[in-house]
Amino acid sequence: MNLCLEVRHLCQRFGDQQILREINFSLNQGEVLGIIGPNGAGKTTLFNIIAGWITPTRGVVVFWGQNITPWPPDHRCRKGMARTFQIPQVFPEMSALENVMLGAWFGQEPPPRESQSRERAATLLKQVGLANKEGIAARELTLMQQRLLELARALATEPKLLLLDEIAAGLSLKAVSQLSDLILRLRDQGLTLLLTDHLLNLVVPVSDRLLALDQGKIIATGPPQTLIQDPQVEAAYLGTGEAAGEEG
Amino acid sequence: MLGKLHPSSVWALAAALALIIWPLFFPQASLYFQVLGMACLYGTLALAWNLYALSGAISLGHAAFFGLGAYGSALLSHYFHWSPLVTIGLGALASVVFGFLWCLVFRRLRGVYLGLASLAAVEIPKVIIDNWDSLTYGSMGLMGLEGLPSLALGKWEVALGSNLEAQYYLLLALVMAAALATRQIMASKWGWALRALRENETAARAIGIRTHRVQAKALLGSSYVTGICGGLYVHILGLVEPALVFSLHVSALPLIFSLFGGRTIFFGPVLGALILYPLEQLVFQPLFPMGHAGIYGVIIILTILFFPQGISVWKRAK
Numbered sequence: 114m115n116l117c118l119e120v121r122h123l124c125q126r127f128g129d130q131q132i133l134r135e136i137n138f139s140l141n142q143g144e145v146l147g148i149i150g151p152n153g154a155g156k157t158t159l160f161n162i163i164a165g166w167i168t169p170t171r172g173v174v175v176f177w178g179q180n181i182t183p184w185p186p187d188h189r190c191r192k193g194m195a196r197t198f199q200i201p202q203v204f205p206e207m208s209a210l211e212n213v214m215l216g217a218w219f220g221q222e223p224p225p226r227e228s229q230s231r232e233r234a235a236t237l238l239k240q241v242g243l244a245n246k247e248g249i250a251a252r253e254l255t256l257m258q259q260r261l262l263e264l265a266r267a268l269a270t271e272p273k274l275l276l277l278d279e280i281a282a283g284l285s286l287k288a289v290s291q292l293s294d295l296i297l298r299l300r301d302q303g304l305t306l307l308l309t310d311h312l313l314n315l316v317v318p319v320s321d322r323l324l325a326l327d328q329g330k331i332i333a334t335g336p337p338q339t340l341i342q343d344p345q346v347e348a349a350y351l352g353t354g355e356a357a358g359e360e361g
Numbered sequence: 362m363l364g365k366l367h368p369s370s371v372w373a374l375a376a377a378l379a380l381i382i383w384p385l386f387f388p389q390a391s392l393y394f395q396v397l398g399m400a401c402l403y404g405t406l407a408l409a410w411n412l413y414a415l416s417g418a419i420s421l422g423h424a425a426f427f428g429l430g431a432y433g434s435a436l437l438s439h440y441f442h443w444s445p446l447v448t449i450g451l452g453a454l455a456s457v458v459f460g461f462l463w464c465l466v467f468r469r470l471r472g473v474y475l476g477l478a479s480l481a482a483v484e485i486p487k488v489i490i491d492n493w494d495s496l497t498y499g500s501m502g503l504m505g506l507e508g509l510p511s512l513a514l515g516k517w518e519v520a521l522g523s524n525l526e527a528q529y530y531l532l533l534a535l536v537m538a539a540a541l542a543t544r545q546i547m548a549s550k551w552g553w554a555l556r557a558l559r560e561n562e563t564a565a566r567a568i569g570i571r572t573h574r575v576q577a578k579a580l581l582g583s584s585y586v587t588g589i590c591g592g593l594y595v596h597i598l599g600l601v602e603p604a605l606v607f608s609l610h611v612s613a614l615p616l617i618f619s620l621f622g623g624r625t626i627f628f629g630p631v632l633g634a635l636i637l638y639p640l641e642q643l644v645f646q647p648l649f650p651m652g653h654a655g656i657y658g659v660i661i662i663l664t665i666l667f668f669p670q671g672i673s674v675w676k677r678a679k
Contacts, residue, residue: 164567190569202564204557215557218550220569227550270568 115142116178117274117305118163123172125158125329132158133329136172140274140307145300147320147337148309151349154326156309157199160278163307164196165189177273191222193273197280201259203266205252209243210234212251213265220270230269237265241295257288264295275299277308281315289315313341325349369673373540373628376635380533384526392643394525400638401532402590402597403614407622407630408539409586410615412546414624416576417559419472421612422463422479423587426456428606429486430588432497435601438507445509445596453588459486460584464577471562480612487607502602509596528597535593536631539586544627555579614638617657621664623671632673 116139123136133155140146150156161167163174165186173182181189190196195216204212213234218224225233238244241261246254251262260280267275277296281289289312296319300306310316316323316337323340325333327349333340340346366374380397387393410423433452437443443451463482470478490497497503508522509531519527546552554575557565566572595601615630622633637660645653664671 185566187566187569187571190567196567198563198567202561202567204560204564206560207556215553215570216568219554219557224550266564266568 116140117142117144117176118307119175120159120163121173121175123159123162123174124170125155125162125167126170131329133162133169136329136331138324138331138334140305142273142305143303145296145306145308145319145321147316147323148307148326149311149313149316149323149346150309150326151311153328154349155329156311156326157278159326160196160276160307160309164194164276190220190270190272193271194276195220195267195270195272195274196276197260197263197267197278199279199282201256201263203251203254203259203262206250208248208250209238209254209258209262210247212262213237213269216266216269217271220272233269234265237268238262240268241265242291257284257291260284260292261295268299272304274305274307277306277310279310280308281310281312286314293318317341369626369628370544376628376632377537380635384529388526391525394529396639396642397635398525398529398532399642400635401529401536401631402593403618403638404536404631404634405532405539406587406590406611407615407618407634408536408543409583409590411619411624411630412543412586413576413579413583414619415547415552415555415559416579417562418576418580419476419616420479420583421476421616422482423583423615424607424609424611425459425479425483425486426584426587427591427594427611428483428490428603429455429459430591431595431601431606432486432490432591433588434592435503435506435595436497438596439503442507445507445592449589449592449596452592453585456584456588456591457581460581463584464573464580468573480609483607483609483612487603490607491603497603500603502600502605504600506596506599506601508599509593522596532593536634540628540631547627551575551578613657617661619671620661621671623673625670626673629671629673633671636672 118140120136120138123133125133136159148156148159158167162169165181165184165188169182173180175181176189176192176194204215210231214230217230217233218227235247238247241264243258243261243265246258251259254262264280281292284292293315296306296308300319308316308320320337323335323337324331325340325343325346332345332349333343384390384394406427410420413420430453433455434445434448435452437448437452438445467475467478491500493499509528510522511518511520521527521531554565554570557570558572558575562572591606595606618633618637619630620633621637622631623629637657641653641656645656649656668674
């Protein structure tokens, strides 16, 4: 099995707050790894470190055998690591097609021609279900459409690893279900995926393996169906029986 | 051929033609040559300022580049007696060096912090030049600088320094070249990168755009053209002094012209300069000799309130 990503001894501290402690895991080519955990568990910080937005206090990130810890996000993208954001980051005044076209044009090495990038963008917009929104400015799209647009733009960079940060946050159950279908199709195409979400109805069906974080530590890892029944995960993430009783 | 052009480009072309041919009908209009010539110079300055602004950065310190280009050229001309055509090009390199330092020091600054830092940055070259009397003649400046030279082609000769019509055409050619270059840049891959950076820096970095490099290229190009404008300005006037070329006025004018004309259209800053500068010189100044500068303030407030994208974009949206 080819190792796509390795995270070794990762620690992150902001001031006197320890956000991540000794995070170690790896991800194989073609695998889908879901990172779950309650709010504040450190999922987004971990994501930001992997994608190059934060330099870790300690530890390394290895991508296809190369230590990429000092690489900035744009370099990581050109080398095959694309990401989406919890709050969609689009180019608001550009059309949907232009948004995706730029992903193809700037995110690949060697860069394709502009015309090729446009063609690729049109294909990807069709793939994510936004074919009829090509000429619409990104700011006019709904939250779900912006998420899909961001996903198409990330795919346009031809990534070897795609990071999806809370892609289902704020979406309806129907939209989450559509998104799961799309992610499953990407998985079937052999794309390596790392996704984080606190919505189990998205992460569980699409992941090959789950990793549970709590208070900056990995508390469990394993196949989705096994992991969500882990008492530690239930206590930290789903809430203990006592807590559920109190709520009820 | 015209059918393939965007309507805004057709308007720009028509305006350019009008600017080229009107002197044929009014050959004695020296005041208008002078005023419109300066408007073209300020239009070039505004385009240079806007090149950096296309990346989303708002500079309040372009007077530093203008002043350094002005002094670079003036001192080379004064000490080495080289032709202004050479010294203007070389002197502007001083602006590029300052631009390079700017890129290094202000790399992490954005928005209002960058604006304030750039405003303060003007003071550094100004204070140095103001106090280095042995080299720059301090706050007294340099008088009697060599004017623009004469150009000769066979029997045909034109004195750019004394012939206001020729000077007008030189500055018109400069602003047209700058506008065309801006148009090409905006349509290029670099132009798309600048636009992406302006719209969302986080997204731009996430798709692989080298944002720092893209912005640095814009600033270095902008600083060089601004330096050229500074050099031309002092050789046209025949004098240079710190208070003249490092003034807040020089930093503010390109911003005002660009905001008024429209920052996202290639000819927007030129349009702003060609409307506002002649208005100020020919209408506001004679009518309100004491408060004409305040009118710029009113114009900028009205622009931001009623057509924040500038009049060229407002016109296009209609």
